[in-house]
Amino acid sequence: MSSSGDGESARAGERVYLHIYDYETKEFSGLTTYHGLVRIYNSNTWPSRIFWCVVVLSCLSLFMIHSGYLLLGYHSKPTLFQVKTIVVSDGMSFPDITLCNHNPLKMSRLSDYNMSKAVQSYLLSFLDDHVERDDLEEEHRAFEEYKRSYRLQNERNFSTADFFFHVRPTCDDLVLSCSFAGEDIENCCTNSEVALTDIGYCIRFPYSMLKKKQFVSGRGYGWQFILDRSSDSAPDSPILSDTGFYLVVQEPEKEVSVRSKGLSVPPGATLHAGISYRNVSHLQRSEWGFCQQKWSPELHGSTPIGLKYTLAHCEWNCLLQEWLLTCGCRPMTLSLNISTDAGICTPYDMHRCANVVYENAMKCDCDIECDLIDYDVQVSYSELAISTTQRKFNFSEQYIQANISVMNIFFRSMTYERHEQQKQLQTADLLSNIAGSMGLFLGMSTVTLLEIFIYLFKSVWGTVNTERQKQFMEAMMEEENERRQSLVIVEEPHRQASLAEELAHVNGSHTRKRLSRRISVVPLHIHMDKRGSNNLSFRDAPLHSQEAAAHRNVFSSRKSLVSSAFDRRGSTMDGAISSLSPKFQHHRKSIAVGALGRRGSHLEGAGEILITRQGSMAVMPHAYRRSSSVAVTTGPSNRRPSVQPSDDTLHLIVNHRRPSAHPKHFLI
Known part of the structure; x- marks a missing residue:
């Protein structure tokens, strides 16, 4: 007995769980904006339910792929x-200009x-790292x-650095004249400085x-420089195979490689x-x-090079560390501060x-x-105007062609571009894109997530939680x-026909016509609870029998007419009951009607088998889940029903139609 009792208790608990899940699922599917759930829950057939499950799962998969x-x-x-292109109105500042002799x-x-000569050639090799x-x-x-x-x-x-500094061409040796915006500048070399580069000492x-x-x-x-290379100063060395000058335009306080950036x-x-x-x-690593x-x-690591950080300075610093580590010395061209x-x-x-050194230097993290x-810098060349240069400096034509060069340096336009690196996607953009995908495929929002x-x-x-289960059972x-106390029972007193006779009469009335295959006949009765009710008077109405002289009836005042359950297309139970009985003064506060059929239909909850007196009719159980329209009749058409004070039961016939007829319409 104990084992059987435990089994029944377990089954009862399982039924409670199923009731809770069913109730919560019904509430959720009816309220949520998640597309397709309500169609899955309310599907009449398995093919329909499977179809909508496939649709919802497919959309969910697409959403997950897109979000991924x-x-x-x-x-x-x-x-x-x-x-951004910025137009300068107060003039553009010139960069640093570096001039070098080959x-x-x-x-x-x-x-x-x-x-x-051998020592001279060896000393020139100090400026070559290969x-x-x-x-x-x-x-x-x-x-x-x-x-x-x-x-x-x-x-x-003997100091190699002092040697190159002493024998270098000075600014006066290199620059014959300079002018800015067509105006000659006197003693322009006073505004110059000596700079050590990767090809030796230059003028900046x-x-x-x-x-x-x-x-x-x-x-x-802009600027114009006239330069003299002094060919008589060129040593006879295979290293110096080029002649002429280098021009480097660079940002202030930043060193660049003349071999890389120089214009010849x-x-x-x-x-x-x-x-x-x-x-x-540019953005730092912490900001993408x-x-x-x-x-x-x-x-x-250590930074022996005394310059602020740039990509070129980092490469030189890494290269210098490798030279110091491998050879214990530093090249002449890497002697920058x-x-x-x-x-x-x-x-x-x-x-x-x-x-x-160069193999290990490739591992630098710069x-x-x-x-x-x-x-x-966009560069173009032209032949030097020899006659103009001769009048200005009194040089021979051969000397000018062999030694003199002119540099014109200018801004092409009074604008510059501002390039700012930014994140392509902010966190808000990601959330917005995912939310858009969620709305496209699922119809969801943040509120829907909270609902789920x-x-x-x-x-x-x-x-x-057992307390939750207990509360749920008490509420049910x-x-x-x-619901049982609010149902109405009405009975005709002078009617002695039995239940079998009524059913036979109904069947006979329907067999006189060709029955539609879409209609099934189900009896319905209305139960009246006389306990604790109030007497309500009727309005004036035509009387159909002598016993109906004093139309009085008793209805429960606890429930009002549930007209909201029949709000579609204007069909309510109010009209059905009013056609069967005299009009009441307060009929909207006196009649309570449940609902019958599948989930969400208009008559759900009234399908109960009630124990009544002989002569009443039973209705289909609550488990009847066919989608239906409802047609209310009273048997033979020549009998008009009337409600008397002593009536107990009124027999109604409910015709359940298939969904293809007129679903959820209450027909009188």
């Missing part, structure tokens, strides 16, 4: 550049050192011998000293350099970019270490700087009791 692509794109950290030595100054010559060892021995003799003669060690005209601005675009409103002009020619520039801002704001000891006492590598040292100015969460919580909570029992 959106998340993948977001985590790839896409960026874009916003470009020949880093002045022959007239070499006489102070009294060195051989030395590959067969006679390199012989030149190295000659250079070592020269240093010993120099120390004996001058009582100090920084903006901080000249402070020149161009207000009108074009060649005649040969003797006897005029260089026209039109400048335009872009102000570029790849720029570096400043030196980082974790990434770059170096805070170390390491000596300068000889060409022989560079020949031994270069391959290892990012572009976050803010930079990128100068774009509440539905799941209430469903799970109802299965694990109270609702059932109220």
Whole structure:
């Protein structure tokens, strides 16, 4: 007995769970905006339910795939550049201008050192970081011998850096004249400085000293330099195979490689350099970019190079560290503000270490700087006007063609571009895209997500919490009791026909016509609870029998007419009852009607088998779930029903129609 009792208790608990799930699912499917759920829940047939399940699952799959692509794109950290063109009204400041001679030595100054051609050629190799010559060892021995003799003669060690600085071409040697916007500038070399580059010492005209601005675009409103290379100062060396000058346009306080950025002009020619520039801002790694704001000891280690962070400076710093680590010295071309006492590598040292250094230097972790100015120079050339140069400097035609060059440097337009790197997708954009996809495929919103969460919580909570189950059962029992007390029973007193006779009479009346295959006859009765009710008077109405002289009846005042259940197309139970009985003064407050049929139909809840007196009719059970229209009749058409004070039961016939007729219409 105990085991059977436990089994029944378990089955009862399972039924409670199913009732809770069914109730919550019904409420959720009727309220949520999630597309397709209500159609799945209210489907009449399995093919329809399967179809809508496939549709909902397909849309859910498409939503998940599309959202996955959106998340993948977001985590790839896409960026874009916003470009603005800015027109300058107060003039454009010139960048720093660096001028270099292809020949880093002045022959007239070499006489102070009294060195051989082999030593001169070896010293020029200090400016080359890739030395590959067969006679390199012989030149190295000659250079070592020269240093010993120099120390004996001058009582100090020979310094390679001092040597190149002393024998370099000065600004007065290099620049014959300069002018800005057609106006000659006297002693323009006083506004210049010496700069050590990767090809030796050069002359630089920084903006901080000249402070020149161009207000009108074009060649005649910028700089013009006339340069002299002094061919008699060129040493006889295979290293110096080129002649002419280098021009470098660069951002202030930033070093660049002349070999990479330099523009070359040969003797006897005029260089026209039109400048335009872009102000570029990059994002740091923490903001989806790849720029570096400043030196980082974790990434770059020690920074012996004393310059602010740029991509070029980072590469040089990495290369310098490899030279110091591998060879214990530094190349001549990497001596930019170096805070170390390491000596300068000889060409022989560079020949031994270069391959290892450049192989390891490829592992440098260098990012572009976050803010930079990128100068774009468009170059054109023309032949030098020899006659004009002769009148100005009194040089021969042969000397001008062999040594003189002219550089015109100007801004092409009074505008520049502002390039700002930005995130292509913000977090708000990602949420907006996912929400749009969710609305497109599922019809959902944030409120729908909250509804789903509440539905799941209430469903799970109802299965694990006994107090919730108890409350649910009490609510169901109270609702059932109220429904039973609010039903109406009406009976005709003088009618002695039995239930079998009534059914036979109904069947006989229907057999006289050709029955439609769409109609099934189901009897319905209305129950009247006389307990605690009030007496309501009738309005004046035609009387059909002598017993109906005093029409009185008793109806429960606890429930009003449920007309909202029949709100579609104007059909209500009010009209059905009014056609069967005299009109009441307060009939909208006296009759309560349930609903019968499948979920959501108009007569759900009234399908109960009630124990009544003999002569009443039973109705279909509540489990009858056919979608139906309802037609109310009273048997033979020649009998007009009337309600008397002593009536107990009125027999009604409910015709259930199939869904293809007129679903959910209450027909009188």
